[in-house]
Amino acid sequence: MQRSDVTRDDGTWMGLSLDVQDRHQPGLCVFTAGAHLLVSQMSQPVLLAVVDEQHEGVDFWRTDGYRSFVPPLRADAGRALAGSPERWAHRFAQYLIDSPGSPLHEGRWLLSCESPLRHWRHADASHAEYWSSILVDGRPNGYIDWFLHAHSWEVLPLRPMPDADDSRVKAYRKQAREGTLPPVLL
Structure with missing residues (x-):
C-alpha cells in the first residue's frame, strides 16, 4: 500500500491518498440480494436490512457483532495529535491497514477532514444537537426514510452509543473543552 499527501496548489494539506493492492475483499463489507442488504465483518453479520417496496427507505436490524478497528483513543494521543488532521489521517490509515476487520480493500x-457533514449544521443548533440529529435511532432495529432527510446525511452507528453518564462520554466532553477531541472517522 502506498500513502501520499494530497495538497492544493498552494501546498495546503487536503487529505491522505491510500493506494491499496492485494486486499481483495474488505473485512467490513456490504452484500446485496434484491431488496436485502447484509453488512458483515469477518463473516459475522452486523446489520441486516430490507429496502421497502416503494424504495423510500429501509428497515434495519443491528446485531452486536461489530467490532471497531480503531482502538479506544487515549486522551494523551488526542493531546499529541490535536490540531493536526495530517497526523490523524496517518494514524487512521495505519488502523485501516492493520485490521483485517476494516472496510479497506483494493483501490484508491x-x-x-473535508466533509459535507461539517458544513450542514444550522447556526442556531449546537454541535451536540446537530450530531444527535444525524444519528439514526433504533436499537437494535429501526427504519431510515430516505426522503425525510433528502438533503442531509444520517449516520447509522453499528454499535450502541454510550450513555451520557458513561465515563468515556465524560472524558470526551473534557477533551472537547480542551480542544483535543479526536476526529470522527466515517
Whole structure:
C-alpha cells in the first residue's frame, strides 16, 4: 500500500491518498440480494436490512457483532495529535491497514477532514444537537426514510452509543473543552 499527501496548489494539506493492492475483499463489507442488504465483518453479520417496496427507505436490524478497528483513543494521543488532521489521517490509515476487520480493500482511498457533514449544521443548533440529529435511532432495529432527510446525511452507528453518564462520554466532553477531541472517522 502506498500513502501520499494530497495538497492544493498552494501546498495546503487536503487529505491522505491510500493506494491499496492485494486486499481483495474488505473485512467490513456490504452484500446485496434484491431488496436485502447484509453488512458483515469477518463473516459475522452486523446489520441486516430490507429496502421497502416503494424504495423510500429501509428497515434495519443491528446485531452486536461489530467490532471497531480503531482502538479506544487515549486522551494523551488526542493531546499529541490535536490540531493536526495530517497526523490523524496517518494514524487512521495505519488502523485501516492493520485490521483485517476494516472496510479497506483494493483501490484508491482518500482520508480527508473535508466533509459535507461539517458544513450542514444550522447556526442556531449546537454541535451536540446537530450530531444527535444525524444519528439514526433504533436499537437494535429501526427504519431510515430516505426522503425525510433528502438533503442531509444520517449516520447509522453499528454499535450502541454510550450513555451520557458513561465515563468515556465524560472524558470526551473534557477533551472537547480542551480542544483535543479526536476526529470522527466515517
